[in-house]
Amino acid sequence: MIYAQTYTYKVVGDCTIKADVYREDDDVIRPVIVFIHGGALIGGGRTDNHIIVDMLANAGYAVVSIDYRLSPETKLTGIIEDIRDALNWIRNKGNTLFNIDPDRIGIVGSSAGGYLTLMSGFIADYLPKALISFYGYGDIAGDWSNTPDQFYCDQPLISESTARFAIGIQALSETSPDKPRFPFYIYCRQQGIWTKEVTGLDPNNLDQLCPISNVRASYPPTMLLHGDMDTDVPYEQSVKMAKKLEEFGVEHQLVTVSGRGHLFETVGFADPVVAKALGQVLTFLEQHI
Secondary structure (H helix, E strand, C coil): CEEEEEEEEEEECCEEEEEEEEEECCCCCEEEEEEECCCCCCCCCCCCCHHHHHHHHHCCCEEEEECCCCCCCCCHHHHHHHHHHHHHHHHHHHHHHHCEEEEEEEEEEECHHHHHHHHHHHHCCCCCCEEEEECCCCCCCCHHHHCCCHHHHCCCCCCHHHHHHHCCCCCCCCCCCCCCCHHHHHHHHHHCCHHHHHHCCCCCCCHHHCHHHCCCCCCCCEEEEEECCCCCCCCHHHHHHHHHHHHCCCCEEEEEECCCCCCHHHHHHHCHHHHHHHHHHHHHHHHHC
C-alpha cells in the first residue's frame, strides 16, 4: 500500500517549502524519483499530476514531489536554489527519513518542472542518474517566450490589473484558490514578457538559465517527451534539446507523442498513445535507476 508523508525541506523567511513523499509502507530501501511540478514557474504545486506520481510510486520508487518558491515574487535564480536545496535534502536526509538510496536519484518534471528537471542536469551538487522532461524547455531566451504568443493572443486579452490581482510581494510556495495566478501567465504570454517577469533579467543574457546552453558530456541520461501539437511550449524545444544532447554524446531519447498537446499525460493510460509513452518512461528509469 502506498502511503504519503509531508515534510518541510526548507524555510526562507516566512515561506515554508514542503515536499510530499509517496512510497510503499515498508522498510525496503528504494530508489527515489523527484517530481517537479509545472505551472509556468508562477503557479501549481506538489499535489499536481498524480498520474505520474502514482505511476512511479506503484512501480516501486519512492517519489518525492516538491514545492518551490513561485515567480514573480521569487525570481528564477531563487527557484533554482530551491531545487538544488531540495535535492541535497533528499540525498542527505532521505535515507533516515524515508528509506531511500541516495545514490539512485532520478528527476521527472512537467512543463516548467520539465525545464527545472533539465536545469538540474548541471546545477545539482550531485548529478542525478536520469532526467525525464515532459514538454519542458531548454531555452527560455527564445522568441517563443519573449514575443507575444499567437495562441494566447487569440484568447480574450487580460488587463494588467486583472493579471496582477494575485501577485504580491511576499515569497510563496503554495497558492490560494481565492487568488488564481494563471491570468498573470496568460497576460505575460500575450505581452511577450514571461521570461522577463520570471527572471527579472534581460532575455539577451540568460545563458546560465538555459539548459541547452549548458549541456556537456557529463550531462545525465535524458528522456524528452513532447506532444507535437503543443500550443503552450513548442515541440521544437524538445527537438532542439535532443540535438544538443546528441552533439555532446549524451544518452537520450526523444519521445514524440503524436497528435497530442500540452498536459497530454493527464488522460492517463486510457489513451493508447499516452500509455505507450508512459511505458517508455518506466523502461528508461529501469535502465538508469
